[in-house]
Amino acid sequence: MNLYFRLFWLFVWRIRHCNHIDFLGTSRISYRALPLDCDINMHLTNSRYPAFLDLARTYMIAEMGLMKRFLKLKWLPIVNASEFTFIKDIKPLEKFDIETKIVGWDEKYFYIEQRFVSNRGVHCIAHVRGVFVCKGKQVPINTLIAEAGYEGAMLEMPAEVVKWKQFLQVKKDQNIAPKLSQVA
Numbered sequence: 001m002n003l004y005f006r007l008f009w010l011f012v013w014r015i016r017h018c019n020h021i022d023f024l025g026t027s028r029i030s031y032r033a034l035p036l037d038c039d040i041n042m043h044l045t046n047s048r049y050p051a052f053l054d055l056a057r058t059y060m061i062a063e064m065g066l067m068k069r070f071l072k073l074k075w076l077p078i079v080n081a082s083e084f085t086f087i088k089d090i091k092p093l094e095k096f097d098i099e100t101k102i103v104g105w106d107e108k109y110f111y112i113e114q115r116f117v118s119n120r121g122v123h124c125i126a127h128v129r130g131v132f133v134c135k136g137k138q139v140p141i142n143t144l145i146a147e148a149g150y151e152g153a154m155l156e157m158p159a160e161v162v163k164w165k166q167f168l169q170v171k172k173d174q175n176i177a178p179k180l181s182q183v184a
Contacts, residue, residue: 003051006031018063023150027060027100033090043089044123050082053114053126056098060112066148073147075132075139080109081168082128090116090123103127104157105141111161127164 021027031052039045057077061067090096096118103113109129116123132139157165 003048003055006055018059020065021060021063023064023145023148024102024152024155025063027056027063028097029056029059029100030095030097031055032095033092035092038092041089043091046084046086049084049116049124049126052098052116053082053100053128056100056114057112057128060100064148069147070132073134075134075144078131078133080129080131082126083164084124084126086124088120088123090118094118094120096123102155103161104155105145106165107141108138110141110144111157111165113158113161127161129165129168 033044033048037044037048058067061070061077096116099115099117101113102110104111109131112128112130114126114128116125131141132144
């Protein structure tokens with residue numbers, strides 16, 4: 001329930017009063033780990049991390065000044081894949097920031113890095129691969145980048161994202177190969 005409240009608060013208040021960043025800027029949004037966000041181990045439960053990341057990516061789009069335009073175009077963000085590295089726990093009532101930034105794109109997907117950070121350091125690093133869709137069809141990456149007003153060079157992706165992409169391709173290839181052999 002508190003995630004619905006946080007989403008409502010994001011749209012009603014935070015987006016109207018957000019900072020402005022450029023396309024490759026780092027977005028920062030603060031939260032506190034409420035008791036209902038925590039599990040019996042007395043830390044932020046693993047299922048809350050993706051929900052917080054959804055809110056943080058929405059906020060990043062707003063900080064870039066693209067929220068109204070994307071809504072008008074009826075573009076919906078879709079996560080294709082994500083990976084998490086948990087470093088240390090977030091305690092109940094601890095305040096933390098989520099830092100979100102675009103780290104690259106290829107011919108099909110864009111890649112985002114998100115970090116949970118507090119006064120105690122980095123708690124989690126997540127990478128998300130996604131697309132935007134409109135009426136059931138993917139918005140081409142070049143169209144997305146042009147709509148965002150970015151005219152710079154394509155980013156060189158971090159090594160960990162390149163390796164993760166390769167791993168995702170291996171998983172995809174392994175799932176396609178058995179199906180093809182079943183047809184034969």
